[in-house]
Amino acid sequence: MKFENKVVIVTGASSGIGEGVAKMFLEEGARLVGCGVEPQMKIESDRAIYVQADLTDPAQAQNVVDKAVEAFGQVDKLVCCAGVTFIGSLETTEYSAFLREVSINLGGVFNMCKAAVKELVKSEDPSIVTIGSDLGVRPIPERIGYCPSKAGVIMLTKCIALEYAPKIRVNCVLPGLVRTPMIEQRFEEAQDPAALEESYASLYPLHKMGKVADMANAVRFLSCSKDSGFITGEIMNVCGGSLI
Numbered sequence: 429m430k431f432e433n434k435v436v437i438v439t440g441a442s443s444g445i446g447e448g449v450a451k452m453f454l455e456e457g458a459r460l461v462g463c464g465v466e467p468q469m470k471i472e473s474d475r476a477i478y479v480q481a482d483l484t485d486p487a488q489a490q491n492v493v494d495k496a497v498e499a500f501g502q503v504d505k506l507v508c509c510a511g512v513t514f515i516g517s518l519e520t521t522e523y524s525a526f527l528r529e530v531s532i533n534l535g536g537v538f539n540m541c542k543a544a545v546k547e548l549v550k551s552e553d554p555s556i557v558t559i560g561s562d563l564g565v566r567p568i569p570e571r572i573g574y575c576p577s578k579a580g581v582i583m584l585t586k587c588i589a590l591e592y593a594p595k596i597r598v599n600c601v602l603p604g605l606v607r608t609p610m611i612e613q614r615f616e617e618a619q620d621p622a623a624l625e626e627s628y629a630s631l632y633p634l635h636k637m638g639k640v641a642d643m644a645n646a647v648r649f650l651s652c653s654k655d656s657g658f659i660t661g662e663i664m665n666v667c668g669g670s671l672i
């Protein structure tokens with residue numbers, strides 16, 4: 429068990445990658461504080477609590493940390509999975525929608541890290557992992573807010589890693605496409621879901637989509653100081669070779 433007695437905050441634990449990451453930490457013995465915009469998460473455990481929060485609001489991010497300390501007395505690890513994807517180009521996207529996406533994907537990471545570092549610095553084994561995207565490095569059409577917001581997450585990760593070294597290690601995972609509720613609607617609307625999956629797989633040199641477990645494995649490695657204790661400010665591409 430890699431995280432026995434550690435207290436871990438996972439944002440976006442109510443869905444998709446965050447939910448998978450949260451389950452991984454529970455399996456590895458951690459006590460879990462999940463958060464997200466949904467009223468609750470699906471995970472049930474006597475070692476887990478859930479705090480509903482819109483992380484664009486600094487006070488709500490602070491409340492997640494306060495509830496973690498109230499329930500478990502400390503915070504050792506933070507994983508920022510919460511995020512949204514809006515589809516649109518420069519021409520079709522209103523400034524308000526652009527700002528909203530940046531506010532959730534980048535501002536939410538800022539707010540959560542800012543609230544959590546006050547507790548993380550007290551831990552003997554602290555770390556932060558952020559979830560960016562390969563699209564934060566390699567733009568595609570119709571993601572005018574998403575790509576810049578994820579590029580920002582990469583740089584924010586490096587800035588926090590620099591500011592909090594040597595105390596807190598801070599690293600970023602860049603997933604490729606993973607079939608989660610974030611993209612499930614595209615499969616529901618597709619005439620031929622198998623053909624859609626094949627077309628997504630063909631975007632990657634490894635010729636497949638990613639799995640939630642691929643992301644959880646990367647987060648496990650980067651959060652465990654025995655495995656990655658000499659790594660900080662790094663970007664781990666878990667995207668089937670799309671950035672080769």
Ligand SMILES: NC(=O)c1ccc[n+]([C@@H]2O[C@H](COP(=O)([O-])OP(=O)(O)OC[C@H]3O[C@@H](n4cnc5c(N)ncnc54)[C@H](O)[C@@H]3O)[C@@H](O)[C@H]2O)c1
Nearest residue numbers: 440442443444445464465482483510511561605606608610
């Ligand atoms: N699924 C993919 O293909 C893919 C690819 C690359 C990167 N990512 C990134 O991985 C992360 C997780 O994506 P997913 O596919 O699991 O998405 P998802 O839609 O399944 O889950 C998103 C989670 O974010 C939370 N969230 C959204 N807005 C929030 C807010 N304002 N405040 C707090 N929480 C909020 C939701 O409550 C939910 O728990 C995101 O940052 C996403 O950009 C996903």
